[in-house]
Amino acid sequence: MTSVSSSILTALGAGSGIDTSSLVSSLVSAAREPKQNAITSRQSLNSARISALASASSSLDTFADALNSLLAGTGYSGTPASNDTSIVAVSALPGGTPTGLPAQIEVQQLASARTLVSAVNANQDASQGAAATVGVGELSLKVGSGNAVSIKIDATNNSYTGLAAAINNAGAGVTATVVTDSQGTRLMLKGPTGAANDFSLTTVSSTTDATTGADLSRFAWSSAGPVSGSTMSSAGQPKDAIILLDGVEQHYAANTIDTAIPNLRIDLNKAAPGTSVTLATTEPTTSMRDLMVEFVDAYNTLMKALNTATATGTDASTAGVLNGEASIRDMKRQLSQMVSAQLTATGPYKTLNDLGVSTNRDGTLSLDTAALDKVMAADPKAITQMLNPSVKTATNIGLAGLMDKVRDNSQKDGGPLAASQARYKALASNLSDQLDKLDTQMADYQTQLTKVYSVMENRLSAFKATQSYLTQQVAMWTKSND
Known part of the structure; x- marks a missing residue:
């Protein structure tokens, strides 16, 4: 030029x-x-700060999301277990932590249901099977002390299939099945389990078919015993399940029990009088130890990145792009408070400090694994419930809940981070206008x-x-x- x-x-x-x-x-x-x-x-410089703030916020999101996802897995919560699942199986129920474990249970008797079966249909052509007529009229079905329901059969549903469908659709809790095998066709009825859930099927009205001899009264049954003229016979008696739980006899109408031990489902699979089964909780001691190691590593990676971004340096060329940025100082402050924050209001251990976690001069964390192993051995259940409670509350938030709290406070509307991002965005617009x-x-x-x-x-x-x-x-x- x-x-x-x-x-x-x-x-x-x-x-x-x-x-x-x-x-x-x-x-x-x-x-x-x-x-x-x-x-x-x-x-x-402004663009670099906008990018650095977005990166810091994104890193905090990634950390919190990863922790939530990890602790949602089944390997990080206490798991109820049985030492003989062929007799008794157990699983945790939502809403709380099983209490009263370990416990001893003995299954003396399984719950059973009334099972009825009709005589083989010998009066009609066997080739008709489930389509064979049963007769028209009305039956009354009653289970236990419940209300009776009407079972009506007319020309539209005069068959074994129609009768079974009418009983099933009544919603009384009795299941009807048509069985057709080499012997012929039969109707099988099964009620709910439990001694108090026997059922009766009484005849209200019935008209005998002059051609086939089909008569609806053949399917009648009284809980007191067989009914005259009926071809139904009992193949199973309604009984309660009987268990001994820590020596106390208990009766239940079903083989799935949700109320014997709080927040624990017990499935009775086999009666075994005289055999005691141990129910206990298996704590994820190894998983929780690994969790603490991984948490400290991830925390330190995030803190080191924030330290680099906010470094003062000897001059402008060596200072971090977010040097002096108040919102990042606030984020680091909230992160540093995690080690002393109370995760639970109960139990012998309440903070990460109690588990051997301490803060270094640069804000990173150190984990004393020997101290962690000692408290894990002393009370693994307390550690599990502290870090990953079965039910989170305002005073029992767990590690993931604490991380979410830090994230929410840092990223809240009107907070320091949002204010800084808005300020740099406005400056970017202003500088563009200046150009x-x-x-x-x-x-x-x-x-x-x-x-x-x-x-x-x-x-x-x-x-x-x-x-x-x-x-x-x-x-x-x-x-x-x-």
Whole structure:
């Protein structure tokens, strides 16, 4: 690019005319560059801060989400167990932690249901099977002390299939099945388990089919015993399950028990009088130890990144991009308070400090694994419930809940992080406006300079024309005098 001085010297010394375009361009660039560099430098720093804040917030999200996902797995909670699942199986119920374990249980008797089966249909063509008629009329079905329901059979459902469907659709708790095998077709009925859940099927009305002899009263049954004219026979008696739980006899109508031990489901699989089964809770001691090691490592990775971003440095070139940023200082402060924050209001251990976690001078954490192993051995259940409670409450939030609390406080609307992000976003818009304004100012300046130098060039051209004329006249005068 031609300099200002060279343009002037060329114009005055060589008489070749002024390069006003280059001259104006040089002057405009000289005026623009320092202002533009100052703005773009601020833009670069502002963009870096916006990116760094987003990265810090995203890292906090990743940490909290990963911890929640990890602790949601079955390997990080106390698991109820039975030492003989062929007799008794157990599982945790939602809403709390099983209490009263370990316990001894003996299954003396399984719960059973009344099971009825009709005689084989021998009066009709066996090829008809489930479609064979049963007779028309009405039966009344009653289970235990419940209300009786009506079972009506007419021309539209006069078959074994129709009768079974009518009983099932009554919703009384009795299941009807049509069995067709090499012996013929039969109706099988099964009621709910439990001694109090016997059922009866009484005849309200019945009309015997003159052709097939089908008579609905054949399916009647009384809980007191067989009914005259009925072909139904009992294949199973309704009984309660009987267990001894820690020596106390208990009776239940079903083989699935939810109330014997709080928050524990007990499934009775086999009667085994005289055999005691142990129910206990298996604590995830190894998983919890690994969890603490991984938590400290992940925490330190996040804290080191924040330390780098906020480093003071010896000068601007070595300082962190978020040096002096209040929102990140607040985030680090909240993270540092996690080790002393109370995770539970009960039990011998309440904070991470109690598990051997301590804070270093740079804000990172250290884990004393020997201390952790000692408390794990002393009370593994308490550690599990402290770090990953079965039911979270305001005073028993667990490790994931504490991490969520830090995240929510850091990212809340109107908080320091949100305020900083809004401020840098506004600055980015302002700097962009400043560049647009500078472009307008420089365009106006260029137009002004172009006009000035255009006038100057015209005047200089006139001066040169006069000079040329005078030079010619002097030459002529000199020649004539010779």
